[in-house]
Amino acid sequence: MRKGILYGVGVGPGDPELITFKAVRTIQSCPVVAAPMTSGGGTLALDIVRQAVDLADKRIVRLSFSMSRDAAERDRGYERAAAELCELLGSGSDVALLNLGDPSIYATFQRVAGLVRAAGFETHAVPGVPSFCAVAARLDADLTPSEREPLHIVPARAAGLSDALAMPGTKVVMKAGAHLGELKRDLAEAGVYERVSLVADCGMPGELVVRNLDEAPDKGSYFTTLVIRP
Amino acid sequence: MRKGILYGVGVGPGDPELITFKAVRTIQSCPVVAAPMTSGGGTLALDIVRQAVDLADKRIVRLSFSMSRDAAERDRGYERAAAELCELLGSGSDVALLNLGDPSIYATFQRVAGLVRAAGFETHAVPGVPSFCAVAARLDADLTPSEREPLHIVPARAAGLSDALAMPGTKVVMKAGAHLGELKRDLAEAGVYERVSLVADCGMPGELVVRNLDEAPDKGSYFTTLVIRP
Numbered sequence: 010m011r012k013g014i015l016y017g018v019g020v021g022p023g024d025p026e027l028i029t030f031k032a033v034r035t036i037q038s039c040p041v042v043a044a045p046m047t048s049g050g051g052t053l054a055l056d057i058v059r060q061a062v063d064l065a066d067k068r069i070v071r072l073s074f075s076m077s078r079d080a081a082e083r084d085r086g087y088e089r090a091a092a093e094l095c096e097l098l099g100s101g102s103d104v105a106l107l108n109l110g111d112p113s114i115y116a117t118f119q120r121v122a123g124l125v126r127a128a129g130f131e132t133h134a135v136p137g138v139p140s141f142c143a144v145a146a147r148l149d150a151d152l153t154p155s156e157r158e159p160l161h162i163v164p165a166r167a168a169g170l171s172d173a174l175a176m177p178g179t180k181v182v183m184k185a186g187a188h189l190g191e192l193k194r195d196l197a198e199a200g201v202y203e204r205v206s207l208v209a210d211c212g213m214p215g216e217l218v219v220r221n222l223d224e225a226p227d228k229g230s231y232f233t234t235l236v237i238r239p
Numbered sequence: 240m241r242k243g244i245l246y247g248v249g250v251g252p253g254d255p256e257l258i259t260f261k262a263v264r265t266i267q268s269c270p271v272v273a274a275p276m277t278s279g280g281g282t283l284a285l286d287i288v289r290q291a292v293d294l295a296d297k298r299i300v301r302l303s304f305s306m307s308r309d310a311a312e313r314d315r316g317y318e319r320a321a322a323e324l325c326e327l328l329g330s331g332s333d334v335a336l337l338n339l340g341d342p343s344i345y346a347t348f349q350r351v352a353g354l355v356r357a358a359g360f361e362t363h364a365v366p367g368v369p370s371f372c373a374v375a376a377r378l379d380a381d382l383t384p385s386e387r388e389p390l391h392i393v394p395a396r397a398a399g400l401s402d403a404l405a406m407p408g409t410k411v412v413m414k415a416g417a418h419l420g421e422l423k424r425d426l427a428e429a430g431v432y433e434r435v436s437l438v439a440d441c442g443m444p445g446e447l448v449v450r451n452l453d454e455a456p457d458k459g460s461y462f463t464t465l466v467i468r469p
Contacts, residue, residue: 019372026261027366030291034256061260111368113375113382114390122379134376136257136368138341142249145343146364149352152343153394159403160344160392168387169407176406177399 013041013098015125017118019111019137023053023232024212025060027138035135036062039105041097043070045117054107070097070104074117091124098130111139115164115183141181144208144234147218152179158239165192174199174237182235190227192235201237209233243271243328245355247348249341249367253283253462254442255290257368265365266292269335271327273300275347283443284337300327300334304347321354328360341369345394345413371411374438374464377448382409388469395422404429404467412465420457422465431467439463 016035021027036042042064044055052071058064072093075086097104112118112134122132141162145152152160158178165185167173173180174196185192186209196202202222209217209230219225246265251257266272272294274285282301288294302323305316327334342348342364352362371392375382382390388408395415397403403410404426415422416439426432432452439447439460449455 019368021259022366024261026264027259029251029257029259029368031254031256111372111375113372113380115383115386116381119381119384122381126379132379134379136252136372136376138249138259138366138368139372142341142343142366142369145341146366149356149362149364150343151346151349151352153345153392154349156345156394157396157398159394159397162383162390162392164383164386164389166387167389172406173389176402 010101012130013100013102013104015094015098015122015130015132016103016105017108017112017116017122017132017134018105019135020054020057020107020109021138022110022140022143022212023057023210024143025057027143027212028058028061029135029137032135032137033062036105039103040068041070041102041104042067042107043072043094043104044107046071046073054109058107087120088124091121091128094121094125095128095130098125108137109140111137114139114162140211140232141183141234143211144181144236147208147211148206148220148236150206150236150238152181152236154179154239170195171199174201178239180237182237184231184233185235186229186231186233189225189229189233193222193225193227196222196237204238205235207233207235240331242360243330243332243334245324245328245352245360245362246333246335247338247342247346247352247362247364248335249365250284250287250337250339251368252340252370252373252442253287253440254373255287257373257442258288258291259365259367262365262367263292266335269333270298271300271332271334272297272337273302273324273334274337276301276303284339288337317350318354321351321358324351324355325358325360328355338367339370341367344369344392370441370462371413371464373441374411374466377438377441378436378466380436380466380468382411382466384409384469400425401429404431408469410467412467414461414463415465416459416461416463419455419459419463423452423455423457426452426467434468435465437463437465
């Protein structure tokens with residue numbers, strides 16, 4: 010029997026119009042659509058896709074991942090999800106695993122794709138618009154004002170954030186919501202406080218745009234992105 | 240009279256299926272479509288868009304930019320283009336300025352948007368899929384294998400490339416074609432030669448995928464992107 014293929018489909022940052030034609034065609038071609046479930050039981054990627062694609066005939070699989078700070082616990086979550094996906098693929102179904110933003114950048118898809126390939130199945134990524142590109146558009150920001158300076162994409166929980174802040178070029182700090190209070194202190198210490206703008210839940214209901222860090226809360230949405238100008 | 244609005248439309252990395260619905264709708268809503276002309280007289284962004292949108296009723300404006308190494312000469316090119324765009328906007332036409340990839344990352348749009356805003360016109364960016372996301376998908380690469388390490392987007396002509404190579408996390412080196420011979424030596428010296436893959440002209444005719452740098456030419460296409468694993 011033909012084995013199914015796992016597609017990691019980037020569905021963009023939140024606005025359903027920022028989905029690509031390839032993402033829609035790929036989802037339409039798969040009988041099974043899988044999506045990560047948030048701790049609150051929501052499935053944001055699925056909610057976005059429903060606005061662009063008719064999912065009435067699809068089998069929907071909600072995957073639950075651990076958000077634990079313990080890496081081993083998170084790994085067990087990925088292994089459980091990969092096992093569930095492999096069972097579907099083994100029965101011959103192609104599966105579209107929805108991924109917010111792009112599937113190569115801090116992506117759920119990448120956390121299971123290696124395990125799925127190791128089990129003998131084919132995987133393909135369909136690129137998407139990363140959230141920080143939508144954030145830059147929302148802020149009218151040029152992420153690369155110099156042709157010769159780099160752009161750094163840094164998770165808020167990065168080891169060595171202060172080293173990253175000292176590098177030349179623009180810095181984008183992702184998933185900053187839970188750490189905003191602490192980050193504000195770090196950014197003030199690094200002398201870049203005045204150069205920061207932020208967008209939370211870009212293109213989604215409740216979007217928040219802050220151009221002066223004094224006006225930012227100490228704890229924000231999970232999808233809070235900072236842009237630090239060079 | 241109503242002033243026109245300048246839209247910087249990210250049209251993605253080359254595959255016309257990787258255009259978003261918002262990009263298509265924005266282009267359709269504008270009577271004028273502007274696109275940068277390459278030194279050879281081609282208009283790659285326009286060629287990509289033609290495969291996804293009917294441009295028959297549009298006024299097409301080809302903008303010529305200087306590729307000079309002299310920054311002042313390049314600036315004069317941006318000023319000429321901005322003046323041409325402002326004239327169109329002043330006559331009340333909305334203009335869609337096509338931009339390969341995303342309009343916030345090493346983008347033609349950003350080079351003229353500030354000048355156009357300074358002349359009193361409104362600009363909006365429509366995000367797109369950056370080329371490095373398509374390159375990562377083509378290579379089955381995870382650009383962020385650790386949740387706690389950054390991702391660095393570095394132009395091949397960056398001042399201090401060796402500093403960038405020494406940073407933790409994945410490095411993406413863009414527009415590397417003209418400098419490949421030199422880069423190969425730098426990458427060998429930095430001890431990362433074996434960790435490099437590259438894609439040239441991703442998703443376009445003549446696409447080249449190289450997983451062993453020994454097989455890379457010393458001079459490649461302008462759209463050559465390296466991925467350096469951590």
